[in-house]
Amino acid sequence: AGAQKGRVYELLRSSSRLKLFSERAVRLQRLLEQLDSWDFDVFQAAETTGGFPLFLVAYNLMLVHNVIAPFGLNETVVRKALHTIEAGYLRNPYHNSIHAADVTQTMCYFISKPFLLPYVTALEKLASIIAAAIHDYAHPGVNNNFHVAARLDLAIVYNDRAVLENFHVSSFFQLMRRPDDNMFATMDADMQKQIRQLIISMVLATDMAVHFDEVAKFKSKLIQVRRDMGRDDVGPSTPSSAARDDDGRKRSTASIAEKPRKKSVGNVASAKEAPARRTSFIKTAADTDLFLRMALHTADVSNPAKPIYLAKKWTEMVVEEFYAQGDRERDLGLPISAFMDRNTGNVPKLQLGFIDFIVKPLFEQWASVMDEVAEVCLPQLLDVRAYWSREQEAGARKGSVGSADAGSPASRSARADPGSPASKLRIPPAAAVKEEDSMDAASEGSEH
Incomplete structure (x- = not known):
C-alpha cells in the first residue's frame, strides 16, 4: 500500500505545473497519513483537492485495503467510476461529496479496528468502501418525508418506502451498466451478485425509518458478543479522558498502523474462503452483514462524535439544508418539518435530541466491544453534547431559541452563501469528468 501511495504522489509531482502540485502533494501526503484517524479533516481534503x-x-482506501488487484479490477475504470460518482453528488449544503467522503473514511475507521478487521473479507471491505461512497449518491437535498408529502416521482417509484436510499443504490447500479464506469466488470457473476447484495443491504440500513429496529437487533447481538468476549457483566463502556490540543483537536489514540492486522487477501479464491475465519461471536456472514450495516449507519450519523471544530461545521451545513427544505415546504403549503423552520429554529435542541436519541445509544453499544470507540469517539461525543447543552442554556438566558452560529434565521443555503463549506466544491458535469482536475422529532429531524 505504501508503494501505491508513493505512486500517487509521483503522478502529482510529475505534472507540468510542478510547483503547484508539489505543494499540493505535500498537503495530500499529510492528509493521507491521517486517513485512519478519527480526527481526519475531510474539509481540508475538499480544499486541497x-x-x-x-x-x-x-x-x-481501496489501495490501503488492497481491494483492487486481488479482484482483477481495472484500475483505470475504478478511477473513472469514482470520479463519475463524485460528479453525481449535487451542490447541496450537506448531502454533497464532502459528506460522502467523510462517511467513507469513518466507515473504514470502524472496519479497520481489531474487533472487525480480521473477520471482514476482502469482498466485504470493497463493498463497504463503495457502499459508503454511494450511500447518498445524487441526493436531491430534501428528505424522504418531503418526497412523500409532496408526492414526488421518486416516492411513487419506490412506494413511499426508503425512497432516497433505494434511489441512491439503484442509481449507482444503473451507472455500473455503463462499460466505462463498471468497476465490477472483471468479477464473475457470483461475486457480482454478492457485492451487489452487500451494498444494497448497507445502504438501505441508512434509512432512519429502520433505525430503532436495527439498533434493537444490534443490541441483542452485542449481548451475546460481550458474553463470548468475557464481558458479559459489562454494559456500554465508560469513556476515559483523552488528551486534547489547545484548539480542541483531540489526538487520536488508535490507528491502523498501531494495531496488528490480518494479512491482506492476495487473490479472489482466498477471499471466498473467509467464512472459515469467523469467530465464536461472529459466526456467520449474516453476523458480519449486521455489523457492516450498523457501521455504515453509525458513520452516517457520526458528525456529533467528531472534534468540536468539525462537528460545528457539519451542524451549520445540515441546518442550511434543513432550512432550505422548510422554505420549500412553506412555498408548497406543506406542514414544515420539525427543526426545518428558519423562523423558529432551535439548533441546540435539534443537536441534543439527535445526540441523545440517535447517536449516543449507537456509540455506547460500539464502545462496549470496541476500545477505540470507548477511548476516542465517545468522549468527543460527550464533549460536543456538553457544548450544545451550554448553548441551549445561554439561549434560554437570552430568551432566544436559536444558535448564534448555526441557528440564525439569516442562514441560507450554500447556493446563496459563497462562504459556506459546500460552496467550495467544484463538481464538474458527469460527461466532462477528468482526473486532472423529541424521539420522533429527533428521528425526523436527523434523517440523512
Missing part, C-alpha cells in the same frame, strides 16, 4: 474529497478518500 479542489473539490474532489471523495475520490481522494475512496481511491486511497
Whole structure:
C-alpha cells in the first residue's frame, strides 16, 4: 500500500505545473497519513483537492485495503467510476461529496479496528468502501418525508418506502451498466451478485425509518458478543479522558498502523474462503452483514462524535439544508418539518435530541466491544453534547431559541452563501469528468 501511495504522489509531482502540485502533494501526503484517524479533516481534503474529497478518500482506501488487484479490477475504470460518482453528488449544503467522503473514511475507521478487521473479507471491505461512497449518491437535498408529502416521482417509484436510499443504490447500479464506469466488470457473476447484495443491504440500513429496529437487533447481538468476549457483566463502556490540543483537536489514540492486522487477501479464491475465519461471536456472514450495516449507519450519523471544530461545521451545513427544505415546504403549503423552520429554529435542541436519541445509544453499544470507540469517539461525543447543552442554556438566558452560529434565521443555503463549506466544491458535469482536475422529532429531524 505504501508503494501505491508513493505512486500517487509521483503522478502529482510529475505534472507540468510542478510547483503547484508539489505543494499540493505535500498537503495530500499529510492528509493521507491521517486517513485512519478519527480526527481526519475531510474539509481540508475538499480544499486541497479542489473539490474532489471523495475520490481522494475512496481511491486511497481501496489501495490501503488492497481491494483492487486481488479482484482483477481495472484500475483505470475504478478511477473513472469514482470520479463519475463524485460528479453525481449535487451542490447541496450537506448531502454533497464532502459528506460522502467523510462517511467513507469513518466507515473504514470502524472496519479497520481489531474487533472487525480480521473477520471482514476482502469482498466485504470493497463493498463497504463503495457502499459508503454511494450511500447518498445524487441526493436531491430534501428528505424522504418531503418526497412523500409532496408526492414526488421518486416516492411513487419506490412506494413511499426508503425512497432516497433505494434511489441512491439503484442509481449507482444503473451507472455500473455503463462499460466505462463498471468497476465490477472483471468479477464473475457470483461475486457480482454478492457485492451487489452487500451494498444494497448497507445502504438501505441508512434509512432512519429502520433505525430503532436495527439498533434493537444490534443490541441483542452485542449481548451475546460481550458474553463470548468475557464481558458479559459489562454494559456500554465508560469513556476515559483523552488528551486534547489547545484548539480542541483531540489526538487520536488508535490507528491502523498501531494495531496488528490480518494479512491482506492476495487473490479472489482466498477471499471466498473467509467464512472459515469467523469467530465464536461472529459466526456467520449474516453476523458480519449486521455489523457492516450498523457501521455504515453509525458513520452516517457520526458528525456529533467528531472534534468540536468539525462537528460545528457539519451542524451549520445540515441546518442550511434543513432550512432550505422548510422554505420549500412553506412555498408548497406543506406542514414544515420539525427543526426545518428558519423562523423558529432551535439548533441546540435539534443537536441534543439527535445526540441523545440517535447517536449516543449507537456509540455506547460500539464502545462496549470496541476500545477505540470507548477511548476516542465517545468522549468527543460527550464533549460536543456538553457544548450544545451550554448553548441551549445561554439561549434560554437570552430568551432566544436559536444558535448564534448555526441557528440564525439569516442562514441560507450554500447556493446563496459563497462562504459556506459546500460552496467550495467544484463538481464538474458527469460527461466532462477528468482526473486532472423529541424521539420522533429527533428521528425526523436527523434523517440523512
